[in-house]
Amino acid sequence: xxxxxxxxxxxxxEGRAANLPCNHSTISxxxxxxxxxxxxxxxxxxxxxxxxxxxxxxxxxxxxxxxxKSSTLILPHxxxxxxxxxxxxxxxxxxxxxxxxxxTGTLLAVQP
Amino acid sequence: GAVVxxxxxxxxxxxxxxxxxxxxxxxxxATTMFWYRQFPKQSLMLMATSNEGSKxxxxxxxxxxxxxxxxxxxxxxxLTVTSAHPEDSSFYICSAATGDRPxxxxxxxGTRLTxx
Numbered sequence: 440x441x442x443x444x445x446x447x448x449x450x451x452x453e454g455r456a457a458n459l460p461c462n463h464s465t466i467s468x469x470x471x472x473x474x475x476x477x478x479x480x481x482x483x484x485x486x487x488x489x490x491x492x493x494x495x496x497x498x499x500x501x502x503x504x505x506x507x508k509s510s511t512l513i514l515p516h517x518x519x520x521x522x523x524x525x526x527x528x529x530x531x532x533x534x535x536x537x538x539x540x541x542x543t544g545t546l547l548a549v550q551p
Numbered sequence: 552g553a554v555v556x557x558x559x560x561x562x563x564x565x566x567x568x569x570x571x572x573x574x575x576x577x578x579x580x581a582t583t584m585f586w587y588r589q590f591p592k593q594s595l596m597l598m599a600t601s602n603e604g605s606k607x608x609x610x611x612x613x614x615x616x617x618x619x620x621x622x623x624x625x626x627x628x629x630l631t632v633t634s635a636h637p638e639d640s641s642f643y644i645c646s647a648a649t650g651d652r653p654x655x656x657x658x659x660x661g662t663r664l665t666x667x
Contacts, residue, residue: 477595480642480661480663481660481661482555482557482644482645482646482658482659482660482661483595483644483646483656483658484658485655485656485657488655526594538585538597538600539585539597539646539656540597541587541594541595541596541597542594543594544594
């Protein structure tokens with residue numbers, strides 16, 4: 440699976456949009472971009488995934504660049520409860536295993 | 552839907568004893584379950600993948616005789632830490648995936664193991 444690079448930490452004001460970047464310059468054509476988040480001392484939570492088109496669900500939007508070498512997770516109106524570590528993971532969909540390899544992630548701190 | 556539970560949430564055991572952690576998918580059938588370990592201020596590390604009715608596949612460096620995994624049914628997987636030592640103290644997290652939506656893994660709340 441391709442390697443991802445994320446900033447170690449970010450701050451965001453409550454009520455504003457949080458834009459979390461992820462670089463995956465070695466992504467291959469059949470690899471998807473997944474985002475999970477982990478609130479302190481809890482299990483991770485699936486957020487969204489995509490291949491090349493932008494995706495939106497009730498939690499967030501995922502913007503993938505045309506060359507697919509980077510992506511941005513957008514939380515449109517961040518709340519204090521969105522403070523968590525956000526993980527960007529690249530993997531093959533439906534591969535031999537469904538295992539996820541977590542990197543270090545981005546600690547998003549939403550400030551009041 | 553898609554709720555995964557773990558039991559116990561916290562456990563303290565003495566060095567040399569064994570401890571079992573249960574992972575249950577409450578409202579779906581989990582064809583695959585995963586076990587992770589997370590040390591303080593570190594990311595999750597995948598320990599093993601288990602498919603119902605078959606032997607678990609362990610990641611490199613994880614001792615299969617020390618971390619026994621059983622996935623006897625589509626809703627239950629167990630991780631037994633045998634002969635636990637203080638360095639096994641960690642946050643253990645399981646996740647589960649269904650066959651029809653393999654890209655979404657549902658994680659349990661985690662089990663905090665402290666070995667004294």
